[in-house]
Amino acid sequence: MTTLTTPHRPSPDSPDRAGSPAPRRRRSARVREAAQLSATLPALIWFLVFTVGPLVSLFYFSTVNWRGLIAPRTPAGLGNFERLFTDPVVGLGAWNTLLQLVVSLPIVVLGAFMLAYYLSLKPRGHRIMRALMFTPVLLSASALAMVFVGVFAPKGMINGLLDAVGLDELARPWLADGTSALWAIIIVTIWCSLSVSAIMLAARLNSVDESIFEAAEIDGAGHWRRMWQIAWPICREFIGVVTMLQFLWTLFASAAVVLLLTRGGPGNATVTLSFLVYDFAFNQSKVGYSQAVAVVLFVVGVAGILLIRRAFRQKY
Template structure:
């Protein structure tokens, strides 16, 4: 009888559990197996082909005199670099790009943030306002060019309104005047970008805790002070990200609108670096010159992003 009970208790006894550290070690060791490294291969190949590859090709082509695929390239070393930096057209394009970025970014980001904060408070008709703000960013660049070609042409809407208001002296060819061609393009950039950037800011500001805003209001802070001294610091990382994206967007994508409206003119008054890359490569078949300008454009983009990141660092990042 006793032997039977002993045998039964022996069979019923559970197996000893593995130590917790040993189980964690097995899981951790499984994640570090070389087999899982193969999961990174597709992304590395993608990065090499579509990021590193074009950069290397751009650097190589910048040392060549090459008119295109059906022509044989010839190595010229640094001749293209000397040609670019001594070319007055490049100087004008560099100046115009600097003016464009220096106006668009400081105007667009604060204005979009204020509109976004207003939307985040959910005023009456905020859904309709969100749609209206976001709509310009949904219109294709070709349609935008057609719209503003009609608005800014000598017989277009702008001059028609000025003539109707008795301001005939202010009416002129906005896109054909060297003094107004670039400002007109900058105004179009602002029209396209402010609204949808404001909607993005509003979506981020909606995540700001309401009790923080309410506490500031109880302490006597006004709407303007709450917006800039309470809400802005809490979303500063998001502001920095959108500022960098808008900087790159303005710097690299201005060529399309210029091609549709002014083609860099009159003269070189609206030629930017991104348009100069296109013009030299596809209109003048000077790929070496074009890629030197492309390298300069890339370096300006990197330096600009680092500068924006430094200027818009959060207080915690500055302490660390």
């Protein structure tokens, strides 16, 4: 193609010098824009087929009776959702998910922020810390779970440690015990995401103009006040983003940790809502029902995102 006529892109809003050729030129600009944007079509189609499509059909599948991926489907109306509210396993899953969120979110967000502030002061050893804190970023969900298989195993790290300090009566099979198994899962999520969030927040704090902190220091503000009254408000919006990521990660990605560490057991002690989506569909042949759980999870996810975004809106 050789277009030597107009090397610069005419913007459609620009006022035309002469009055008469305006409409035609505007139309040609629009045509040109459309031609240009056709390059986005493959990406858009991909996005529609692989992301939007499955998501929309999720809502349809949640209203059918469906016993297996290749079994026939029969309409069930809202029956799946009615069953949800009386199903004790789903109730337990909802409770565990809530517990996981309520315990881990504050610890991770506040802890990561304090760690990030500490790192931003570049104290002795901060390089080693950074390198170490990067490792969980590189771990996949399955590698993360496998690391902790060794930690919580009956003859694993924790029991070995208890044995070494003479507290071996406290030793137990951590993942096979109803109460400790759920806490083990929560600890794994905190262990991983605390450092991931701290790395992100440290990067954000690095970009803050340091003269702000100096001014506060000259005014006599200690680190505690500088951390909460200056650094926090400045990073407020970004902290919201980190909270959102953490929220979504806990809500959805923890399914892999549960699947690989406890398979929801012992009994149903460690089921979470996202684990149930998988378990109902692939192990219990309740595909339609599992999709009702997925719809609930999706709605909770979107509502949570909106809520967090609202709570962390920049205030100045």
